[in-house]
Amino acid sequence: NAGVMQNPRHLVRRRGQEARLRCSPMKGHSHVYWYRQLPEEGLKFMVYLQKENIIDESGMPKERFSAEFPKEGPSILRIQQVVRGDSAAYFCASSPSQEIRTDTQYFGPGTRLTVL
Amino acid sequence: GENVEQHPSTLSVQEGDSAVIKCTYSDSASNYFPWYKQELGKRPQLIIDIRSNVGEKKDQRIAVTLNKTAKHFSLHITETQPEDSAVYFCAACIKAAGNKLTFGGGTRVLVKP
Numbered sequence: 329n330a331g332v333m334q335n336p337r338h339l340v341r342r343r344g345q346e347a348r349l350r351c352s353p354m355k356g357h358s359h360v361y362w363y364r365q366l367p368e369e370g371l372k373f374m375v376y377l378q379k380e381n382i383i384d385e386s387g388m389p390k391e392r393f394s395a396e397f398p399k400e401g402p403s404i405l406r407i408q409q410v411v412r413g414d415s416a417a418y419f420c421a422s423s424p425s426q427e428i429r430t431d432t433q434y435f436g437p438g439t440r441l442t443v444l
Numbered sequence: 445g446e447n448v449e450q451h452p453s454t455l456s457v458q459e460g461d462s463a464v465i466k467c468t469y470s471d472s473a474s475n476y477f478p479w480y481k482q483e484l485g486k487r488p489q490l491i492i493d494i495r496s497n498v499g500e501k502k503d504q505r506i507a508v509t510l511n512k513t514a515k516h517f518s519l520h521i522t523e524t525q526p527e528d529s530a531v532y533f534c535a536a537c538i539k540a541a542g543n544k545l546t547f548g549g550g551t552r553v554l555v556k557p
Binding site for chain 1: 445476478480486487488489490493533537539542543544545546547548549550
């Protein structure tokens with residue numbers, strides 16, 4: 329019973345490069361959320377997706393950041409032209425599809441992005 | 445939008461004592477309140493949650509209370525053990541508004557043996 333999977337676990341990019349972070353939800357979960365955690369800080373919501381749909385992207389920066397959750401395959405958070413301020417841990421969470429449990433979120437191990 | 449305040453930011457307790465962490469939220473529409481434990485370099489781990497239709501929930505040494513009128517909720521850990529040392533985060537969610545969790549700033553708990 330695999331939990332939420334994320335890869336890569338660590339990612340190093342130089343300023344101006346692109347970062348692609350992947351998330352596979354738990355089996356039976358069709359809701360995916362991305363959160364960002366800066367060092368020594370709490371988690372900040374970025375985006376909420378269901379298969380092929382962005383439900384809430386109110387926490388996403390307007391530029392350079394995008395997310396998708398295709399019909400097949402993992403959810404992807406994409407950061408274009410990375411800057412040093414993008415260095416953070418990016419966590420994905422998923423929640424069950426059953427209506428009464430859609431708010432219960434389980435987190436993956438995170439991707440730690442370092443921008444040089 | 446929702447705002448969650450969490451206190452204290454650090455908490456040091458002697459092994460065997462109790463630890464209490466308090467959170468307040470701003471949006472009265474919030475109806476789901478989970479607590480997560482995060483060890484250094486690890487994922488946030490859901491330890492207990494409570495929904496707005498109950499006032500208290502307990503799971504072994506951990507309990508959570510919710511006061512909807514005052515808009516605050518608390519985590520209680522009894523008989524603390526060194527392995528309880530971690531950062532604890534509270535969160536609030538309005539399920540009908542899309543499930544996004546708004547987190548408190550975290551409490552670093554140190555249990556001294």
